[in-house]
Amino acid sequence: MAPRSSTxxxxxxxxxxxxAGAATAPYVxxxxxLGDATTPPASDRIVMGGIGLGxxxxxxxxxxxxxxxxxxxxxxxxxxxxxxxxxxxxxxxYGNADCAAFIxxxxxxxxxxxxxVHIATPDQWHxxxxxxxxxxxxxxxxxxxxxxxxxxxxxxxxxxxxYGRVVSGGSQRVLEDYRTIVDPCWAGELGRITSVDLNxxxxxxxxxxxxxxxxTDIDWDLWLGPAPWEPYNPGRCDGNFGTGGNxxxxxxxxxxxxxxxxxxxxxxxxxxxxxxxxxxxxxxTYHPASDDGKSAAFVTLTxxxxxEVHCNRPQHLRPQDAKAVVAHERGITIRGDGSPIPPKAVPxxxxxxxxxxxxxxxxKTRQRPFRDIELACNTMTAPHMVALVQRLERSLExxxxxxxxxxxxxxxxxxxxxxxxxxxx
Amino acid sequence: xxxxxxxxxxxxxxxxxxxxxxxxxxxxxxxAAVIAAHADTALRSDLETRxxxxxxxxxxxxxxxxxCRKLSLIGTAASVPALAALLADKDNSHMARFALERIxxxxxxxxxxxxxGDVGGDLKAGMISSLASRRDAASVPLFAALLAGxxxxxxxxxxxxxxxxxxxxxxxxxxxxxxGPVADAVIDARLACADAFLAAxxxxxxxxxxxxxxxxxxxxxxxxxxxxxxxxxQSGLFAALDDTVAP
Numbered sequence: 001m002a003p004r005s006s007t008x009x010x011x012x013x014x015x016x017x018x019x020a021g022a023a024t025a026p027y028v029x030x031x032x033x034l035g036d037a038t039t040p041p042a043s044d045r046i047v048m049g050g051i052g053l054g055x056x057x058x059x060x061x062x063x064x065x066x067x068x069x070x071x072x073x074x075x076x077x078x079x080x081x082x083x084x085x086x087x088x089x090x091x092x093x094y095g096n097a098d099c100a101a102f103i104x105x106x107x108x109x110x111x112x113x114x115x116x117v118h119i120a121t122p123d124q125w126h127x128x129x130x131x132x133x134x135x136x137x138x139x140x141x142x143x144x145x146x147x148x149x150x151x152x153x154x155x156x157x158x159x160x161x162x163y164g165r166v167v168s169g170g171s172q173r174v175l176e177d178y179r180t181i182v183d184p185c186w187a188g189e190l191g192r193i194t195s196v197d198l199n200x201x202x203x204x205x206x207x208x209x210x211x212x213x214x215x216t217d218i219d220w221d222l223w224l225g226p227a228p229w230e231p232y233n234p235g236r237c238d239g240n241f242g243t244g245g246n247x248x249x250x251x252x253x254x255x256x257x258x259x260x261x262x263x264x265x266x267x268x269x270x271x272x273x274x275x276x277x278x279x280x281x282x283x284x285t286y287h288p289a290s291d292d293g294k295s296a297a298f299v300t301l302t303x304x305x306x307x308e309v310h311c312n313r314p315q316h317l318r319p320q321d322a323k324a325v326v327a328h329e330r331g332i333t334i335r336g337d338g339s340p341i342p343p344k345a346v347p348x349x350x351x352x353x354x355x356x357x358x359x360x361x362x363x364k365t366r367q368r369p370f371r372d373i374e375l376a377c378n379t380m381t382a383p384h385m386v387a388l389v390q391r392l393e394r395s396l397e398x399x400x401x402x403x404x405x406x407x408x409x410x411x412x413x414x415x416x417x418x419x420x421x422x423x424x425x
Numbered sequence: 426x427x428x429x430x431x432x433x434x435x436x437x438x439x440x441x442x443x444x445x446x447x448x449x450x451x452x453x454x455x456x457a458a459v460i461a462a463h464a465d466t467a468l469r470s471d472l473e474t475r476x477x478x479x480x481x482x483x484x485x486x487x488x489x490x491x492x493c494r495k496l497s498l499i500g501t502a503a504s505v506p507a508l509a510a511l512l513a514d515k516d517n518s519h520m521a522r523f524a525l526e527r528i529x530x531x532x533x534x535x536x537x538x539x540x541x542g543d544v545g546g547d548l549k550a551g552m553i554s555s556l557a558s559r560r561d562a563a564s565v566p567l568f569a570a571l572l573a574g575x576x577x578x579x580x581x582x583x584x585x586x587x588x589x590x591x592x593x594x595x596x597x598x599x600x601x602x603x604x605g606p607v608a609d610a611v612i613d614a615r616l617a618c619a620d621a622f623l624a625a626x627x628x629x630x631x632x633x634x635x636x637x638x639x640x641x642x643x644x645x646x647x648x649x650x651x652x653x654x655x656x657x658x659q660s661g662l663f664a665a666l667d668d669t670v671a672p
Contacts, residue, residue, distance in 0.1 A: 112648045112649055112650070114649075115649070134653070135609070135613055135650070135653070136649060136650050136653070137648065137649030137650045137651075137652055137653030137654075138649060158617075158620065162616055162617075162620060162657045162661075163653040163654070163656060163657050164653065164656040164657065164660060165653070206449070206452075206494075208445055208446065208447065208449040208487075209445065209446065210445050210446020211444075211445050211446065228490060228519060228520060228523065229516075229519065230445065230490075231445055233445075391460075392460065392463070393460055394463070409529055410463060410498055410499070413497060413498060413527035413528075414498075414527075416558065417497075417523060417526075417527075418519065418522045418523040418525075418526040418527075418551075418554070418555055418558070419554060420519045420551070421518070421519060421547040421548055421550050421551030421554070422547040422550040422551065422577055422581065423554075424550070424553075424554040424557070424581055424584055424585075425584075425588075
């Protein structure tokens with residue numbers, strides 16, 4: 001399929017300027033637009049588009065496309081295969097060929113008929129696209145990990161709040177997969193939470209894959225976007241879920257590795273269960289490997305309420321306190337002091353249809369979604385900080401108000417990274 | 426125990442001819458030295474000298490990229506001249522900024538500001554982005570002068586002024602005569618300034634911006650964008666008026 005439009009920045013600017021003065025096409029009311037017993041009329045449907053239609057994006061698309069209260073009108077992907085597949089699913093659903101297909105997300109965001117977008121690109125794009133969508137007045141469902149750097153989170157939250165947008169993070173597992181630790185914690189069965197142990201994967205690595213000829217079915221410059229220019233290699237940009245190489249999730253320019261990719265779920269469930277959603281760590285302690293080789297290095301996050309979250313703490317160093325109340329799930333152990341505390345109701349999704357339904361319901365009601373971007377970004381501070389101290393091999397203290405590490409210039413250098421021109425936040 | 430710098434000779438020799446797909450194993454020694462340099466100023470100085478040599482002519486883009494990543498961690502003013510020399514080079518400009526943006530002190534900012542006048546197009550937008558991330562007050566008049574030129578650069582300049590969010594930046598944005606996408610970027614930046622003023626307790630300055638934007642958008646926004654801007658301006662105005670409005 002021929003791309004619907006060009007992809008150059010200057011071309012985009014000209015196109016949007018021209019579009020602003022273009023005459024509008026006449027609108028014909030169809031029978032479907034009026035709705036029926038199962039489908040709301042067009043005026044009540046949320047008009048959506050999707051950006052990034054690969055593995056996770058296609059799943060997200062399916063979650064929204066199947067809803068009668070959503071009218072799905074456009075897809076965007078820099079890879080022809082995913083773009084065409086995404087368009088095909090929409091056209092197949094509606095029995096027409098109306099779904100627009102874009103290479104450049106800015107063209108999709110320029111469509112005023114679109115109310116909301118879902119974004120499932122490699123992570124280097126998340127902040128730029130989310131902020132651009134907010135500026136365009138779109139609501140956003142953003143795949144996890146929501147951020148690639150610590151500095152992006154506050155900027156994304158500021159954009160969402162400034163423009164009054166509903167922006168939901170995209171970890172459905174936080175509420176759905178960790179109930180065996182969430183329920184007892186929120187019911188007060190563990191008492192005051194004191195500590196957590198969880199196992200996390202490795203951080204992303206540098207990529208030195210060889211240059212290969214760039215295929216014609218990918219806009220490589222736009223795939224890289226704000227990331228450093230490096231030559232095309234399929235292992236650099238494959239969207240598979242591996243993090244050991246041969247996928248973008250493996251590499252530091254596009255991902256935080258398994259530490260943030262799976263960590264968004266694992267930390268998400270932990271932080272939700274332990275009641276740390278509004279908090280950010282104040283101390284990040286690096287425990288080096290023991291000289292005798294018996295203990296591997298691990299990291300402890302200390303929250304302002306005193307809760308300690310130990311990441312990859314060796315088993316023999318974990319407390320065996322018989323009085324502790326322990327809940328296990330997916331490698332997570334949460335301990336409480338057993339003190340009596342009142343139960344709290346576990347927050348639930350709005351609407352119907354899981355996290356997708358929650359987002360759509362909030363688009364309609366203008367409530368904050370279960371996985372509101374601020375809570376999601378707070379969660380992501382944890383794995384980002386773990387990655388940072390693992391890289392620096394020393395402990396750090398975090399000043400949340402200043403969004404800086406205390407007295408460590410090198411650590412503060414890693415709060416963000418320069419984006420490749422012309423991309424900026 | 427001090428880091429044995431003789432172990433660096435072979436890895437640096439390999440780095441000179443490194444290209445993507447080559448053997449990256451020697452980098453492990455350099456990576457370890459970079460970590461060790463945190464507590465060893467002599468080692469840091471040694472590394473910076475070695476890295477600067479790689480940034481000169483005759484080495485690959487991949488090698489320069491690797492060096493810029495390392496200097497982004499441990500670089501000091503001593504590395505600025507070698508990095509600054511790459512700022513006008515299309516292939517290496519971004520990675521030079523990658524390092525310079527993170528190096529403390531006035532030297533990297535001065536270098537970025539000088540390069541702003543030497544480059545055009547996307548590279549200029551890149552300089553603006555890096556200077557804005559450093560919130561360089563001296564860049565404000567330079568950015569202001571760019572609001573009326575190349576639209577891509579003008580948008581970057583507007584966003585940069587919004588990031589700096591000083592009274593001078595807000596004044597430059599208020600004076601801008603922009604249309605189309607540049608005008609949108611100017612409005613976004615003015616809102617960012619107003620939010621920053623509000624957060625800093627300057628309700629008067631914030632209120633003036635929110636009122637101006639609210640008035641410009643009017644009461645009948647036609648697009649998602651206009652509705653979002655109106656919401657931003659009016660909710661900001663409400664917040665700015667919060668402690669002066671009678672209950």
